[in-house]
Amino acid sequence: MTIKIRKLDKKDEKSLIDICFITGDLFLKEVFPDPYLFSLFWCLYYVWYETNNSFVAFDTKTKKVIGYILSTLDTKKQEEDFKKTTATLIKNRIKEIKIKSLKTRIIAHFIINKPTSKKQRNLLKRYPAHLHINILLEYQRQGIGHRLMQTLESHLINNNVIGYHLEVGAKNNLGINFYKKYGLELVNKNRFTFTFARDLTCSS
Numbered sequence: 001m002t003i004k005i006r007k008l009d010k011k012d013e014k015s016l017i018d019i020c021f022i023t024g025d026l027f028l029k030e031v032f033p034d035p036y037l038f039s040l041f042w043c044l045y046y047v048w049y050e051t052n053n054s055f056v057a058f059d060t061k062t063k064k065v066i067g068y069i070l071s072t073l074d075t076k077k078q079e080e081d082f083k084k085t086t087a088t089l090i091k092n093r094i095k096e097i098k099i100k101s102l103k104t105r106i107i108a109h110f111i112i113n114k115p116t117s118k119k120q121r122n123l124l125k126r127y128p129a130h131l132h133i134n135i136l137l138e139y140q141r142q143g144i145g146h147r148l149m150q151t152l153e154s155h156l157i158n159n160n161v162i163g164y165h166l167e168v169g170a171k172n173n174l175g176i177n178f179y180k181k182y183g184l185e186l187v188n189k190n191r192f193t194f195t196f197a198r199d200l201t202c203s204s
């Protein structure tokens, strides 16, 4: 196996932007068709502020990053920081690349300003960490996703995190099956997203 798992490094930024956009949700790519804008929503925050809690899969033959798992230990704090650090950059980027679409602006506003529901607050008490995982298509189904999940889980346990959760698109059957097979619990679902979680208090 030529794939090594290592900590995320700030110099991986370009590779992460590419992977994030290439493997991203098709509907969201239509709404945010610019890779940098897309990455501002789903990966750049972690490159800038969460390298300690994130990992990449690196092909030692080609010397390329081919996948990643990004995480934060404390979602509540991360969401507040995201608004302070990245929301303005998103608005500026939308202006800079002259996106006129109302749909893009409305969805961007909704994602940035999404209120935290009571249900979400309760979820965060039990499962405070969250993650994003993406692997290039040609490297999928080789066990790399499982290796990244295991690496992150050990990291979370070593940092005394009591649980983690993640959201996956309701139409992303590949992702949903992957999390089910990995043994995560389906804790919430609606028309758009499924939320999976794991309690880590019995694992330490």
Ligand SMILES: CC(C)(COP(=O)(O)OP(=O)(O)OC[C@H]1O[C@@H](n2cnc3c(N)ncnc32)[C@H](O)[C@@H]1OP(=O)(O)O)[C@@H](O)C(=O)NCCC(=O)NCCS
Pocket (backbone or CB within 6 Å): 023, 024, 132, 133, 134, 135, 136, 139, 140, 141, 142, 143, 144, 145, 146, 147, 166, 167, 168, 169, 172, 174, 175, 177, 178, 181
């Ligand atoms: C979801 C995702 C992370 C899974 O990663 P992956 O590396 O393909 O996952 P794994 O290889 O560990 O497991 C996937 C399947 O391959 C199988 N597998 C594991 N090791 C294998 C190997 N050496 N050879 C062949 N198959 C293998 C697993 O048993 C699993 O089987 P299943 O599909 O029947 O459940 C990946 O498909 C992805 O990045 N998708 C695009 C982005 C995305 O949807 N992210 C999640 C949304 S939040």
